[in-house]
Amino acid sequence: MDLAFSQEYETFRTQVREFLKTHGDSSPPPFARGKTDEDGKLWQQLLIENGYAARTIPKNYGGYGAKPDILKSHIIAEEFAKAGVRTGHSGDNRLVPTVLELGTEEQKQWLIPPTVRGEMTWCQGYSEPGSGSDLASLTTKAVVDGDDFVINGQKIWTSGAQYADMIFCLVRTEPDAPKHQGISYLIFSMDTPGIDVRPLVTMTGEATFNEVFFTDVRVPKHQIIGRRGEGWFVANNTLKHEREGLGDPNQAENRFREIVTLMQNETVDGTRLIDNPAYRDRLLRLQGQMLSMKFNGMRVLTSQIKNEEAGIPRWIIKLNGCELNHQMASMAIDAMGEVGVLYEEGSHLRDDGRWQQRFMMDLGLIIGGGTAQIQKNMISERALGLPKEPKYEKVSN
Amino acid sequence: MDFALTEEQRMLQQSIEGFLETNCPLDAVRIAASSGTTRVTEIMSGLSELGVPGIIIPEEYGGVELGFLEAALISEALGAVAAPVPFVATSVMAPLAILKGGNDAQKEKYLPQLASGDMSMGVGVTEQIGRRDSEGIQADGNKLSGRAMFVLDGMDADAYVVANTHGALYIVETPNVSKTPLKTIDKTRAVVELEFDGTEAELLPGSADNKEILLNIIDCGRVMLAADTLGASQTMLDKALAYVQERRQFNRVIGSFQAVKHMCAEMTAELEPCRSFVWYSAHALRAIPDESRLMACHAKSHLAEVGRFVSRKATECHGGMGFTDLLGLHYWFKRIGFNRQLLGSPELIREEAARIQGWI
Numbered sequence: 001m002d003l004a005f006s007q008e009y010e011t012f013r014t015q016v017r018e019f020l021k022t023h024g025d026s027s028p029p030p031f032a033r034g035k036t037d038e039d040g041k042l043w044q045q046l047l048i049e050n051g052y053a054a055r056t057i058p059k060n061y062g063g064y065g066a067k068p069d070i071l072k073s074h075i076i077a078e079e080f081a082k083a084g085v086r087t088g089h090s091g092d093n094r095l096v097p098t099v100l101e102l103g104t105e106e107q108k109q110w111l112i113p114p115t116v117r118g119e120m121t122w123c124q125g126y127s128e129p130g131s132g133s134d135l136a137s138l139t140t141k142a143v144v145d146g147d148d149f150v151i152n153g154q155k156i157w158t159s160g161a162q163y164a165d166m167i168f169c170l171v172r173t174e175p176d177a178p179k180h181q182g183i184s185y186l187i188f189s190m191d192t193p194g195i196d197v198r199p200l201v202t203m204t205g206e207a208t209f210n211e212v213f214f215t216d217v218r219v220p221k222h223q224i225i226g227r228r229g230e231g232w233f234v235a236n237n238t239l240k241h242e243r244e245g246l247g248d249p250n251q252a253e254n255r256f257r258e259i260v261t262l263m264q265n266e267t268v269d270g271t272r273l274i275d276n277p278a279y280r281d282r283l284l285r286l287q288g289q290m291l292s293m294k295f296n297g298m299r300v301l302t303s304q305i306k307n308e309e310a311g312i313p314r315w316i317i318k319l320n321g322c323e324l325n326h327q328m329a330s331m332a333i334d335a336m337g338e339v340g341v342l343y344e345e346g347s348h349l350r351d352d353g354r355w356q357q358r359f360m361m362d363l364g365l366i367i368g369g370g371t372a373q374i375q376k377n378m379i380s381e382r383a384l385g386l387p388k389e390p391k392y393e394k395v396s397n
Numbered sequence: 398m399d400f401a402l403t404e405e406q407r408m409l410q411q412s413i414e415g416f417l418e419t420n421c422p423l424d425a426v427r428i429a430a431s432s433g434t435t436r437v438t439e440i441m442s443g444l445s446e447l448g449v450p451g452i453i454i455p456e457e458y459g460g461v462e463l464g465f466l467e468a469a470l471i472s473e474a475l476g477a478v479a480a481p482v483p484f485v486a487t488s489v490m491a492p493l494a495i496l497k498g499g500n501d502a503q504k505e506k507y508l509p510q511l512a513s514g515d516m517s518m519g520v521g522v523t524e525q526i527g528r529r530d531s532e533g534i535q536a537d538g539n540k541l542s543g544r545a546m547f548v549l550d551g552m553d554a555d556a557y558v559v560a561n562t563h564g565a566l567y568i569v570e571t572p573n574v575s576k577t578p579l580k581t582i583d584k585t586r587a588v589v590e591l592e593f594d595g596t597e598a599e600l601l602p603g604s605a606d607n608k609e610i611l612l613n614i615i616d617c618g619r620v621m622l623a624a625d626t627l628g629a630s631q632t633m634l635d636k637a638l639a640y641v642q643e644r645r646q647f648n649r650v651i652g653s654f655q656a657v658k659h660m661c662a663e664m665t666a667e668l669e670p671c672r673s674f675v676w677y678s679a680h681a682l683r684a685i686p687d688e689s690r691l692m693a694c695h696a697k698s699h700l701a702e703v704g705r706f707v708s709r710k711a712t713e714c715h716g717g718m719g720f721t722d723l724l725g726l727h728y729w730f731k732r733i734g735f736n737r738q739l740l741g742s743p744e745l746i747r748e749e750a751a752r753i754q755g756w757i
Contacts, residue, residue, distance in 0.1 A: 001406075001467060001680045002399045009398070055424035071398060260756070274756050277748075284747035290698035292694075298400040305398070313673070316666040376662035378656070384638060384661055387653040 003298075004336075005071070012072055016079040019050055024085045044088055044118045052076050054116040057096065069303045081250035091169070092122040094169050095187075098237050102226050111166075111187070123161040125169030125212060126235065128154060128286070133169075133374045136179045136232060140214060142171040144221065145246035149186060149196075157368065159198045161210035164190050172194020174229045183231035188219040204360045205344070249290075249297040252324055255358075256290045259283065259332050262342040262351065266336060273335045278337065282331055287323055315383045317373040322366045329359035400676070402470075409467055413474045416443055421478045423725045429481035430584035430728065433548040436553040437481050441514055450488045451512030454496070458508035459702035465489075465617060469679035474738075476628030479728040481585040483550030485621040486520035487511065490549070490614040491558045494520070494566050497610045498601030501512035503568065507556070510533060519554035521591060522543035522615055526741040527566065530721050534561045534593060538598060541567060541593040548738060549618070552578055552587030558601075559591065564608035567598040583735035616690050617682055623734045624675045626704040627668075629736075631731045634664045636726060651716075656721060660710045667703045674699060686709040694750040698743035 005013065023046065027040040047053035048064055057063025064335055066072070080087045099111050114120035131138040140153025152169055161167070167190055181312035190197070194217035199207035226234040263273040263283060271359060273279050296313050303310035332355040333340035342349050343356050368374050380386040403412070420441050429437050444450065466490050475484055492511050495503055500731045523546055524532040534631025536542040545559050556570045560732050575592040601633035604610045606607050638661060641652030678696035681689040708730045712719035737743065751757050 001401070001404070001676065001684075002600060003680070003684070143541070156474070264756070274751075280751055280756070281744060281747055283749055284695075284698075285530060288695045288702070288747075291672035291677075291695055292699055294399070295677045296670035298677075299673045300398070302400040304482050306401075309503045312669045316669055317661075319666050320670065360724070373655075373659070376659045376666075379662040379665055380652075380658035384665060386638070386642065386658050387650060389655065391652065 005075075007382065009071055009075060013079065015076050016052070016076055016130045020079060020085055024083050027085045029086065040120045042088075042115075042186045043086065046090040048116065051349055052080075053360075054096075057100070057112065059117055061100075061108055062116040070301065076148050078250055081248075081254055089118065091160045093197075094124065095122050098168075098234060099225060101237060103233055106222075107187075107225065112354075120166055121160070121164045123154040123158050123164035123167050123210075123212075125158055125161075125167045129156050133371055135235075136183065138170055138172060138183065140171050141168075141175065142173050142184065143220070144173075145218075147217040149184075149220055149221060151214045151219060152185070153214050153264055155212040156200070156209070157213075158197075158210045158212045159208055160191065161212050162199055162207070166190060167212070168225070170216065170231050170235055173231075177229060180232045181229050183235070185231035185234040186219055186227050187223050187225060189218070192217050194218070202360075202364065204357055204364075208364075220354070248321065249294045252290050252293060252321065252328070255288060255325065255328050258351065259286075259328060259335070262332060263335055266339075268337065279331075282334075285386065286331055288325070288326055289320075289327070293320055293324060296320075312379075312383050315379050318369065318374055319379070322362060323372070326359065326362035326366060329355050333359055399675040400673070402466075402676070405517060406467060406470060407542035409463070410474065412447060413444075413449070413471055414637035416447060417474055417478045421480050423728075426481060426728055427480050427584060431606065433584070435550075435585065436483055436517065438452060438471075440480060440482050444482065445514030449484070452488055454492050454508050454512040458504060459512040460492075460508070461512075464579060465682040466676060466679040466680075467621065468617075469620055469675055472621040473628035473631075473675065475630045476625030476729075476732060479585045479629060479632075479732050481589065481590075483517050483519075483553070485618055486548075486558075486624070487517045487554065488552035489515070489621050490520045490618045491518035491602050493617055494558045494601060494604070494614050495568075496601035497613065498566050498607070500602050500749050503599065504600065507568070510570070514574040516555045517550065517553055519548045519551035519557045519587075519589065519591075520614070520618070521548035521551070521557060521559040522611060523547040523740070524562065525611060526615065527562055527745050532566075536561045536563075536567065536598070536600075537595075539567075539568065539598055540595045541598045542595055543593055543659045544590040545593075547593050548577065549739065550586075551576070551591070557591060558614075558737045559598075560611050562678040564611045565606075566603065566604040566611060568600045569593070569596060569598045573597050577755035581735060582731040583728075585732055586735060588739075599612045600709060612690065616693035618740050619746070620675070620678045620682060621676065622740055623671075623693075626700040626733050627671050628666055628734045629732045630671070630700075630704045630707040630711075633726065633729050633733075634661070634668060635707055637661065637664070637711040637714035641720075644716070657714060660714055664707045664710050668707055671700055671703050691750055691753045694741075694746045694753065695726060696752070697741065697744040701737040701743040704737060708733045 002035045028043050044053055050065055051064040054063035054068050056068045059065035078282050096112055096115055098105055126135060128138050128140060140151065140155065142149040142151045166187060168185065170183050171186055172182050173184040194215045196213040198211045200209045200211055201207045202209060265281065300310045300313050336350060339348060341349055343353050381388055411507050419599045420443055448461040449471055452463055452471060455462045472484060495507050511518065518584060529546065531542055532546050534541050534545055548557060553632060554571060558566055558568055558570055560566055574595050577590045579590055581588060627728030641657050642650050644651050678692040683693045712726060712730060715724060718724050
């Protein structure tokens with residue numbers, strides 16, 4: 001047990017802090033929605049030059065070209081989170097690692113540099129109306145016609161499809177193969193004729209997701225990552241990168257601090273919220289949960305540094321992290337009481353109304369990226385070795 | 398940056414666990430509990446050979462002088478088998494009190510005997526944490542009067558460390574004091590009530606004007622109880638996992654039903670981060686003084702909550718059998734319940750955590 005960072009890393013942390021002190025104020029607001037704006041591109045450029053975005057992506061693909069160092073990446077994430085400064089988007093954090101690992105040289109040259117610069121943005125075409133948790137049952141099909149695949153079908157829950165330049169998409173190319181072996185991973189432009197995007201308004205009042213319809217969409221045969229029928233394997237590679245982002249302990253700690261500040265400043269009947277013992281006890285229980293996930297994250301990080309399998313501590317991050325965020329948002333709303341229902345705009349809004357927005361969004365995240373129930377199946381089957389559910393159906397084409 | 402156990406710590410853990418697996422099976426727990434023994438001699442002497450009683454005592458006094466993290470690993474291992482032996486008070490809190498507050502003569506008199514396991518000490522500090530009306534010890538010179546409740550490891554102790562109402566610590570030798578055992582749900586541990594009536598005691602002089610020593614031993618005791626709950630909860634979860642893969646209903650093992658699987662996943666998701674929490678809080682006791690008290694509070698109260706959840710769900714996984722004496726699951730269930738209340742129940746401790754952070 002040694003929680004100190006060696007001199008090399010302390011120096012690195014100091015560099016990151018100095019950078020944030022100098023440039024942090026000029027960063028565009030975090031979580032800018034939709035297409036990367038010009039400010040965002042400039043910011044991304046600056047981050048890449050300094051090694052704070054696209055850090056480990058090779059220079060010839062537009063990255064900074066550092067050799068992978070988990071601890072340095074961790075320090076960057078931690079310091080940016082503490083400073084509340086927008087991080088680099090490292091291109092698309094799901095697609096780029098997948099292409100780097102499994103793409104051809106041509107595909108890397110074509111896709112990675114513009115993605116890293118923020119000039120090529122992506123959406124993910126996985127879920128379908130009939131294939132959510134049972135993703136491998138997907139039925140959007142692609143048949144070969146000359147030099148092209150011709151795609152017909154429908155995707156849903158496609159985040160950012162209304163803004164994206166490109167899509168990485170799972171389609172069924174081998175209808176007679178077992179369901180996991182009949183899928184391919186295609187990439188194509190969202191401007192391709194035959195694509196119809198319809199925004200799907202969610203309970204937050206915003207359209208973060210879309211339905212995407214494909215009618216005779218023609219995609220050249222070489223726009224495939226991995227081989228035909230290997231798409232499930234390729235996609236699992238992508239999902240691995242996505243799930244780790246959901247349940248970030250830095251974010252949970254930041255949000256916890258925001259609630260403490262809120263409860264210290266807000267008064268009801270002349271009493272600070274934090275002086276109400278019922279609210280306070282809830283707050284402290286959440287702090288215990290937040291800390292447990294923080295230390296769990298340190299344990300996972302240590303395994304990653306040593307190149308060891310993190311095992312159970314890693315399997316539980318998505319389930320616990322999303323639940324914790326949702327519980328924190330509900331705590332903030334309950335502490336505010338009536339003021340907690342104010343939304344969208346108005347002079348009485350607290351923290352821009354973001355707690356209600358998070359309360360709903362975090363529920364969405366409990367469902368998205370593998371529902372909490374699917375997470376529990378995975379923990380019990382893959383991490384604990386309990387038997388799988390008996391299977392009854394065969395895939396219908 | 399290395400948030401993991403060292404090779405030496407893992408070896409210590411394995412040797413203690415290995416010894417207890419052979420020497421403290423459920424039958425031994427059952428026999429001890431039914432005969433009211435909370436200091437099983439054979440187990441104690443084996444643990445002494447492994448250096449357990451001297452875990453935090455310096456080598457010059459015959460101990461092995463390892464850290465609180467090592468002590469927490471031992472506490473976890475004892476909780477895992479519901480070991481009917483004293484540890485938290487006699488091997489951590491009492492020696493720490495003497496080390497920090499005792500004079501040379503006291504250290505030389507008590508520490509070697511504690512380190513060898515020849516002597517056992519109880520610790521009575523509960524009046525400092527949610528005091529009842531009937532409790533409280535007054536000191537008049539070296540004479541104590543009043544009552545201490547829930548004195549940990551108190552049954553077979555040769556001497557006691559007790560706090561007076563001002564937080565000064567005293568050693569009282571057993572023949573001088575009137576002792577009443579308290580029957581609790583947990584038959585694997587001994588707590589007693591001590592009554593003092595002008596009883597001869599010896600002040601630990603360093604604690605006379607320094608309440609910090611008392612607070613410090615409470616911090617350590619809390620982390621040790623949290624570790625005990627971690628071990629006991631992990632055992633209950635492991636037993637549940639084994640049972641649901643063996644028990645069949647509707648022509649399937651019950652562990653293939655999602656309702657059961659999800660209980661197992663939830664227990665795992667709650668309990669696994671607790672291991673990191675115990676490591677961190679134990680490490681912080683010495684290495685991160687700014688955080689150590691807060692982390693001890695949170696580790697204790699968080700483990701109490703998770704322990705309650707796991708002990709309940711693991712029992713449910715066993716169906717009706719879980720409720721029987723025959724299966725013996727209840728020893729862990731009760732041990733977790735005992736740990737929850739001793740040295741501060743979760744709600745009281747969370748209030749303390751709020752004060753430490755200056756929120757109230």
